[in-house]
Amino acid sequence: MNKFKNITYLCLLAVSLWILSSCNADFVNTSPLDEVSEEDVWSDPALAEAAVTGTYVGLGQGGFDEQMLASLTDEAIFTHPGRDITVITESRSNPAAPGWINNTLEWGNMYSYIRACNVAIENLTEPLLTDQDLVDRLMGEAKFMRAYYSHQLLRYYGGFPIVDRAYELGEESYEIPRNTWEECINFIVGDLDEAAALLEGKSMDSGRASRMAALALKSRVLLYAASDLHDIPTASSNSSLISGYANPEYLGYTSGDRMSRWQRAKDAAKAVLDNDQGNLLNLSGPVSHEEGIQNYMNNSLSKNGGEEELIFARYFINAKQENGGRQGLFNGPNGYNNWAGNTPIQHFVDDYEMMDGTEFDWDNPEHAEAPYENRDARFYASLLYDGAQWKPRSSANQPKDPLGQIQTGQYEIMQNGSVGTHFGLDTRNSSIEDWNGSYTGYYFRKFIDPDPSIVDQNTWQEIPWPFLRYTEAVLNYVEACIELGQEEEARTWLNRIRYRVGMPAINDSGEALVERYRNERRIEMAYEEQRYHDCRRWMIPEETLGRKANGINVVGTFKPGQSLDLYRYDPEIYNYSYEVTPIDPGKEDRQWLDKMYYLPIHFNEMNRNAKLVQNPGYTE
Incomplete structure (x- = not known):
């Protein structure tokens, strides 16, 4: 090719x-x-x-x-300080300092x-x-x-x-x-x-x-x-x-x-x-959960038929060593010597449905006890969370984790005959790197090649960026059908997307169908620069983009009579507890002001062209 x-x-x-x-x-x-x-x-x-x-x-x-548009939305937060991303997320944009897009x-x-x-x-x-x-x-x-x-x-x-x-x-x-x-x-x-x-x-x-x-x-x-x-x-x-x-x-x-x-x-x-049919399968019902995970991974990585999804894309070649081939380094876990740049926030994680199509709910004791079980297949193809299986760690760090499991919490281990605290290798208290690391307890997996031979720290990958893909057009069609009152047609095409990833059909109508469609678009198009614009054009940014970002605190404590001197994820040995926690406001204090519907035209451009009129909210 x-x-x-x-x-x-x-x-x-x-x-x-x-x-x-x-x-x-x-x-x-x-x-x-x-x-x-x-x-x-x-x-x-x-x-x-x-x-x-x-x-x-x-x-x-x-x-x-290194900086992605996802971190200007309720998909992610940018880990590193001193960047202009917070000018946007905190609504401080102005014609002299518009902020980073x-x-x-x-x-x-x-x-x-x-x-x-x-x-x-x-x-x-x-x-x-x-x-x-x-x-x-x-x-x-x-x-x-x-x-x-x-x-x-x-x-x-x-x-x-x-x-x-x-x-x-x-x-x-x-x-x-x-x-x-x-x-x-x-x-x-x-x-x-x-x-x-x-x-x-x-x-x-x-x-x-x-x-x-x-x-x-x-x-x-x-x-x-x-x-x-x-x-x-x-x-x-x-x-x-x-x-x-x-x-x-x-x-x-x-x-x-x-x-x-x-x-x-x-x-x-x-x-x-x-x-064009892309690779949207003509199915009468959902595929298996495992097949759904693989289908979504294929689409994200543009491999094994997933490349048929692409309509217009930016391709990368390893030998050119462009930033576009460094997503594993920019966003991977710090316990793999990566930078943890744009990490998913809890609002985004929570919007993935359960396998049966019901909403995830922290007030449901079964969900709260095991929040990473029985979720939408796209959850597992898009996110790295505590206990997720990932690549082998570097040879120097494999003795600390021979299984290649993500560790984003703190856990009990035996130290010299007594119980001590082990901070996960992918936390900000990691014994591998403590200056990088997620504030949210998550990393994103989508667009990162899982091939163990691609060591993200020092290898470039060749995953293309999807400017336009077939499923976006399907979702556009669904939205227009909903707005025109053609709900049966909308459900038919929306369910085709869901069947491909093993999710059950939806039968909603009215406002419930609108909300279901919007969440489906959020999950299917995650990290693809859609959410920034969708929240604005739907005029829902106050309750989405303006929310304070949050994360997860994971604690593993020994079950009675159990012990380990080298931590591994194991529900048979540990009781795990999960607490949603707000991100430190000193890191990022998100708010929404309506001027942020549009970017300001820079004052240099206004000075060059006296016929320009500034956007609303930027003339004070």
């Missing part, structure tokens, strides 16, 4: 120039040897393709990096990537290339990438100034006002429709835009467009900040038939379902 390599435009040009100059005997040629003219680039198939490949650079590492998502960066797309589109509109099939493919890719970057601006900032040409030096003005939300939606959808038509029938390498990618992104964009946050009458009734904003047209639709917007969202999602 040819995987997309993040090759920059300049690197490829440099290689091409070396080849060309080495073969050129015309020593009197006065053309600069370190530059290639625009005409030469767009008349040469290899250089033109390199230029379009360069438009992908804004994808960065995908969602894989992702460096590639900064307003100015987005426009630099859009400009690269515009340069490509302009040069392919009246092409110098003679291969029309190549021209169509490159144009389709450029249109898709412009739409992708534009949709990032839209969902983080609201309506943005549409720039559909490459500005040059000496322009009369570089100031441009923001377009309305509706205009931005129409612009993005227009690009995606064109991209889908241009890329139809094209065989694309993995990691490159495709017709299915254009259809899937259109599905996402139209789902957002129909959501509560972007229907201004609905949003205004839920937020006084939005109702008092002078320019609501930048944030959503101020009028119009909302049901028609849901119908467009449904139709766009159905177009994906009609053209």
